[in-house]
Amino acid sequence: xQLDKAADPSLAIGAELRAFDDPATLLNDADFxxxxxxxxxxxxxxxxxxxxxxxxxRLLRRLRARGMGSFGAYLNLVQAEAAERQAFINALTTNLTxxxxxxxxxxxxxxxxxxxxxxxxxxxxxxxTGCSTGEEAWSLAMVLREAGCAGTIHATDIDTDxxxxxxxGVYRDERVSGLDPQRLRQHFLRGTGSNEGWVSVRxxxxxxxxxxxxxxxxxPWPAQDRFDAxxxxxxxxxxxxxxxxxxxxxxxxxxxxxxLLIVGHSESFPAAHAQFRSCGRTAYQxxxx
Ligand SMILES: C[S@@+](CC[C@H](N)C(=O)[O-])C[C@H]1O[C@@H](n2cnc3c(N)ncnc32)[C@H](O)[C@@H]1O
Numbered sequence: 318x319q320l321d322k323a324a325d326p327s328l329a330i331g332a333e334l335r336a337f338d339d340p341a342t343l344l345n346d347a348d349f350x351x352x353x354x355x356x357x358x359x360x361x362x363x364x365x366x367x368x369x370x371x372x373x374x375r376l377l378r379r380l381r382a383r384g385m386g387s388f389g390a391y392l393n394l395v396q397a398e399a400a401e402r403q404a405f406i407n408a409l410t411t412n413l414t415x416x417x418x419x420x421x422x423x424x425x426x427x428x429x430x431x432x433x434x435x436x437x438x439x440x441x442x443x444x445x446t447g448c449s450t451g452e453e454a455w456s457l458a459m460v461l462r463e464a465g466c467a468g469t470i471h472a473t474d475i476d477t478d479x480x481x482x483x484x485x486g487v488y489r490d491e492r493v494s495g496l497d498p499q500r501l502r503q504h505f506l507r508g509t510g511s512n513e514g515w516v517s518v519r520x521x522x523x524x525x526x527x528x529x530x531x532x533x534x535x536x537p538w539p540a541q542d543r544f545d546a547x548x549x550x551x552x553x554x555x556x557x558x559x560x561x562x563x564x565x566x567x568x569x570x571x572x573x574x575x576x577l578l579i580v581g582h583s584e585s586f587p588a589a590h591a592q593f594r595s596c597g598r599t600a601y602q603x604x605x606x
Pocket of ligand 1: 359360361362410411412413414415418446447448449450453473474475476479531532533534549550551552581
């Protein structure tokens with residue numbers, strides 16, 4: 318799902334909006350430099366200079382919500398108030414996702430889960446690290462159930478807006494239109510009456526997934542049990558190389574020997590890491606030593 322972070326019906330062209338119609342004037346160079354520094358500090362996200370219009374459009378909505386007349390005043394508020402800092406982060410993240418996006422990753426996990434099913438092993442532990450609106454985590458839960466493999470999915474994101482949608486587990490019909498009909502019947506309930514046009518994840522899946530907020534930039538990470546698989550897909554694209562290297566180190570520590578680290582289609586940050594070996598397209602395995 319892609320939330321439209323700039324859309325706001327109240328932003329239709331109107332006289333009172335004239336003051337905002339020139340991004341270069343209102344989001345001045347110093348404001349934009351500060352936005353880039355703050356989002357890098359808070360979330361590790363490095364915004365390129367080309368993102369200026371995107372920043373303007375997304376933050377304008379927050380300025381209006383908080384009755385602020387300038388970006389300068391708004392950025393002071395972001396630094397002074399935790400709630401607005403979170404709203405600022407939520408506005409600047411990119412949340413594009415889909416059910417079974419990059420399906421080869423789910424095939425790989427399905428094969429591992431099938432091989433484990435029926436064996437006397439601990440339930441599989443999987444982490445979806447930038448889960449956005451939940452499609453990745455629910456897809457993982459479907460794979461576990463279909464394989465008959467016990468497990469849990471720990472699904473986290475820095476963005477509190479998307480986590481609300483993820484945990485609700487309710488999606489528009491068109492979001493699931495690409496799913497196999499049998500899979501759809503098995504894992505979703507169809508809305509009727511006023512819920513027509515929506516589907517809801519079944520209870521059997523809900524018991525497998527826990528959603529929580531987590532910022533990958535947090536230091537140190539809280540102690541936790543190790544994972545059989547970590548999905549960190551399409552999350553690190555805006556992080557710099559040094560942060561990516563730090564993440565690969567942390568994921569290596571948190572994966573069980575032989576565990577999987579799955580990254581997005583344009584990402585390869587574990588490739589050069591001594592503790593990972595490639596085991597498929599954008600899939601890495603924690604070496605056993
Ligand atoms: C493009 S979505 C990817 C969703 C899903 N993993 C997929 O591949 O379909 C990237 C997600 O990473 C999250 N994100 C960005 N920076 C983060 C950080 N520092 N810590 C945790 N999540 C972060 C964003 O909020 C966003 O929901």
